[in-house]
Amino acid sequence: MIFADLHSHSTASDGVDPPARVVERAAAVGLKAMSLTDHDSVAGVEEAIQAGRRLGVEVIPGAEMTCNHEKYEIHMLAYGVDHRSAEFQLFCEQAQRDRIGRAEEMSRRLAELGVPVDMKAVMASADGGSVGRPHVARALLDAGHVATFEEAFDKYLGNGKPAYFARPSVPPAEVIALIHRAGGIAVLAHPIIGDQLCLLPMLKKAGLDGVEVWHSHHTAEETERILVEALNLGLVKTGGSDCHGALSGREASLGTVGLDEPRYRKFRASLERWRDTLAET
Numbered sequence: 003m004i005f006a007d008l009h010s011h012s013t014a015s016d017g018v019d020p021p022a023r024v025v026e027r028a029a030a031v032g033l034k035a036m037s038l039t040d041h042d043s044v045a046g047v048e049e050a051i052q053a054g055r056r057l058g059v060e061v062i063p064g065a066e067m068t069c070n071h072e073k074y075e076i077h078m079l080a081y082g083v084d085h086r087s088a089e090f091q092l093f094c095e096q097a098q099r100d101r102i103g104r105a106e107e108m109s110r111r112l113a114e115l116g117v118p119v120d121m122k123a124v125m126a127s128a129d130g131g132s133v134g135r136p137h138v139a140r141a142l143l144d145a146g147h148v149a150t151f152e153e154a155f156d157k158y159l160g161n162g163k164p165a166y167f168a169r170p171s172v173p174p175a176e177v178i179a180l181i182h183r184a185g186g187i188a189v190l191a192h193p194i195i196g197d198q199l200c201l202l203p204m205l206k207k208a209g210l211d212g213v214e215v216w217h218s219h220h221t222a223e224e225t226e227r228i229l230v231e232a233l234n235l236g237l238v239k240t241g242g243s244d245c246h247g248a249l250s251g252r253e254a255s256l257g258t259v260g261l262d263e264p265r266y267r268k269f270r271a272s273l274e275r276w277r278d279t280l281a282e283t
């Protein structure tokens with residue numbers, strides 16, 4: 003029985019539903035707690051918290067921050083951050099600007115490849131939220147250049163594909179420290195995607211607090227492997243569906259992956275312990 007789904011996206015980044023609607027869906031599937039973890043953004047968090055109060059769902063402030071180490075693009079989940087922190091918001095705003103520049107570069111490359119997309123449509127579909135590859139993929143789909151989302155990533159947008167363009171890189175230690183200063187804990191997202199389990203010891207040295215053990219892309223065997231690593235390194239264990247909503251190209255629905263109640267209580271206690279540590283220093 004899933005009690006808490008700690009990984010979800012809204013229109014504040016590349017999700018389909020507005021923040022309040024994501025929380026409504028969470029309530030409808032019986033979740034008691036959730037976290038909205040938009041890419042490089044906390045813009046939807048306040049709306050989600052308000053909706054959670056109305057609907058009896060505990061909303062943990064969250065974000066999924068992008069950082070880089072060598073060839074790896076790392077997604078770092080931030081849980082329990084003060085979403086009103088000026089420093090955290092400024093960092094997110096810079097990431098938004100970098101994302102716009104990157105989308106423009108990807109659109110230039112797509113034009114060169116003979117599959118032009120309308121940048122105005124890309125920006126319109128992001129609608130003021132974190133613009134990302136899914137928005138570009140949607141434009142490719144709308145223009146009839148590809149038949150599916152997967153094809154857009156396989157042919158053009160996936161890491162290392164011809165229209166892929168990386169953002170200015172930020173080291174994980176910097177993002178972890180930023181999350182800590184904003185009162186949150188840093189958790190490595192979906193370590194199987196991009197084969198990142200090997201990075202855990204290095205990230206732990208850089209201050210990592212936890213790892214996402216349960217995720218819609220992890221098989222039972224992979225989940226077991228991550229669990230062993232989490233125990234070895236003494237990391238907080240989290241889980242979530244990474245739901246982006248219907249029609250997003252990523253199908254996992256809200257509440258299908260996450261933490262049961264005892265595991266959620268442990269996670270919640272780790273957050274509290276971290277806050278106590280901060281208060282003492």
Ligand code: AMP
Binds near residue numbers: 016133152155160
């Ligand atoms: P970005 O943040 O712009 O680098 O885009 C990454 C996002 O693209 C991920 O969070 C997913 O939502 C989406 N994504 C990545 N790979 C795929 C894929 N193969 N198929 C569909 N969506 C994908």
Ligand code: FE
Binds near residue numbers: 011016041136246
């Ligand atoms: Fe995404």
Ligand code: FE
Binds near residue numbers: 066077192
């Ligand atoms: Fe991710």
Ligand code: ZN
Binds near residue numbers: 010066
């Ligand atoms: Zn995600």
